[in-house]
Amino acid sequence: MLTTFGCQMNQADSQRLRGLLTKIGYTETESEEDADLILFNTCCVRQHAEQRLIGRIQSLINHKRRNANLIIGVAGCMAQNMQAEMLEALPLVDLVFGPNDIEELPLLLQRAANGRTLGSFVDRGAFDGDSADGIILNRPFSAMVNIIRGCTNFCSYCIVPYVRGPEISRPMAELKTYISELAARGVTEITLLGQNVNAYGRDIGLEEGFTQLLEMIEDIDGIRWVRFMTSHPRDFSLAAIKRIAALSKVCEQYHLPVQSGSNHILELMKRGYSREKYLTLVDAVREHISEACLSTDIICGFPGESESDFADTLELVEKVRYESAFMYYYSPRPGTKAAEMADQLSEEEKKDRLARLIEVQNRISLEESQKLIGREYEVLVEANAARDQTDLVGKTRSGRSVNFPGDNSLIGSYVRVRIEQARNWTLSGRMVTEK
Numbered sequence: 001m002l003t004t005f006g007c008q009m010n011q012a013d014s015q016r017l018r019g020l021l022t023k024i025g026y027t028e029t030e031s032e033e034d035a036d037l038i039l040f041n042t043c044c045v046r047q048h049a050e051q052r053l054i055g056r057i058q059s060l061i062n063h064k065r066r067n068a069n070l071i072i073g074v075a076g077c078m079a080q081n082m083q084a085e086m087l088e089a090l091p092l093v094d095l096v097f098g099p100n101d102i103e104e105l106p107l108l109l110q111r112a113a114n115g116r117t118l119g120s121f122v123d124r125g126a127f128d129g130d131s132a133d134g135i136i137l138n139r140p141f142s143a144m145v146n147i148i149r150g151c152t153n154f155c156s157y158c159i160v161p162y163v164r165g166p167e168i169s170r171p172m173a174e175l176k177t178y179i180s181e182l183a184a185r186g187v188t189e190i191t192l193l194g195q196n197v198n199a200y201g202r203d204i205g206l207e208e209g210f211t212q213l214l215e216m217i218e219d220i221d222g223i224r225w226v227r228f229m230t231s232h233p234r235d236f237s238l239a240a241i242k243r244i245a246a247l248s249k250v251c252e253q254y255h256l257p258v259q260s261g262s263n264h265i266l267e268l269m270k271r272g273y274s275r276e277k278y279l280t281l282v283d284a285v286r287e288h289i290s291e292a293c294l295s296t297d298i299i300c301g302f303p304g305e306s307e308s309d310f311a312d313t314l315e316l317v318e319k320v321r322y323e324s325a326f327m328y329y330y331s332p333r334p335g336t337k338a339a340e341m342a343d344q345l346s347e348e349e350k351k352d353r354l355a356r357l358i359e360v361q362n363r364i365s366l367e368e369s370q371k372l373i374g375r376e377y378e379v380l381v382e383a384n385a386a387r388d389q390t391d392l393v394g395k396t397r398s399g400r401s402v403n404f405p406g407d408n409s410l411i412g413s414y415v416r417v418r419i420e421q422a423r424n425w426t427l428s429g430r431m432v433t434e435k
């Protein structure tokens with residue numbers, strides 16, 4: 001059994017882990033009870049993520065007592081960050097390895113069967129994603145493709161550059177071959193991944209590499225929809241938006257993490273853009289891409305954030321009217337600059353601001369969703385809806401989930417759906433005609 005925490009990069013790594021495990025004879029179990037291997041692919045971006053994992057692992061003690069062959073493994077960013085400390089801190093854990101050790105998993109498992117084992121955590125430098133099987137389990141028509149790994153931005157609050165290493169782009173020619181192979185295997189939708197996709201190519205001497213990459217994918221037969229995340233507002237140029245607007249396969253889904261609406265805080269965060277530059281970017285997206293769906297990430301309670309800085313964030317949220325937002329309160333990460341800053345806010349204050357922000361955004365999300373009622377969208381049918389076996393769930397080009405009645409045989413195809421109901425993020429509707 002494999003559980004994934006954290007961002008899409010971790011989701012993609014988990015697909016690679018699944019691929020490797022399937023090759024060496026493992027099948028996935030639904031519950032921890034039946035498993036001989038319990039793997040956690042972890043995140044350490046916020047303290048909360050770490051605590052949740054520790055709690056989960058401690059709760060496995062009875063399984064471990066019952067099954068002497070059970071291997072408990074911790075992979076991902078928290079493993080990379082803590083390494084040997086993790087084995088010390090968690091006696092139930094048999095195996096700890098980092099994102100660069102994924103290809104070594106079969107070997108590491110053999111060693112773990114004979115005693116507690118630590119991965120090598122060596123940064124292999126090159127992009128090691130070429131053997132990746134990015135096709136999403138149970139969704140053979142959809143794949144996640146890592147285009148750039150690591151991050152070199154060092155936003156002052158963020159631990160990712162320390163655990164994931166520097167930016168390394170996957171060569172364009174290799175991506176072309178890989179995505180063409182995916183298309184030949186029936187994949188029609190791809191999601192390009194990176195902490196900062198707009199920096200794609202920068203380290204391998206390409207200018208406007210990300211736009212070039214999207215233009216290259218536009219010509220690959222079989223691929224119908226292309227998504228990407230995450231965009232970094234600093235590196236997303238207006239010229240790029242105009243060129244991307246001309247590409248028919250690129251979906252109208254823009255995740256543009258703003259983090260704060262205050263220039264003072266943006267500077268302390270080392271984000272490299274101002275509120276004004278960010279808003280210009282939003283205007284350009286709205287002008288050139290019709291029905292663009294905008295989402296964002298926001299941190300509240302950053303060190304030194306005054307009530308007026310926070311008011312700037314609320315005001316920006318009202319102005320942009322995001323369809324959705326991931327909102328967090330600031331969590332100090334040891335080793336980052338912001339953790340050392342003066343004027344850390346109290347837990348109470350941070351939580352209070354987060355609650356106020358969520359309230360504003362939830363209202364906007366609902367209002368924006370309700371605007372979609374009565375409209376028709378093309379939807380890629382993804383799966384059965386969890387709550388009802390006769391309902392299907394699919395995604396619009398803009399990345400909105402829609403539930404609607406329909407037959408399982410439609411999974412993987414593109415249908416037209418008219419939206420009838422809207423609850424915050426999830427929409428429901430009815431199929432119009434099949435394509």
Ligand code: SAH
Nearest residue numbers: 157158195230257297298299328329330331
């Ligand atoms: N590369 C992406 C974000 C990756 S981390 C970008 O630059 O936008 C995902 C989100 O976690 C961030 O956007 C940020 O909002 C949040 N985050 C990162 N570090 C955090 C911290 N120390 N405390 C709270 N939230 C944090």
Ligand code: SF4
Nearest residue numbers: 151153154155158160
């Ligand atoms: Fe973290 Fe900033 Fe890199 Fe995003 S761009 S992963 S927030 S350092």
Ligand code: F3S
Nearest residue numbers: 006007043044045077
């Ligand atoms: Fe978390 Fe690692 Fe992603 S720290 S957000 S899983 S890169």
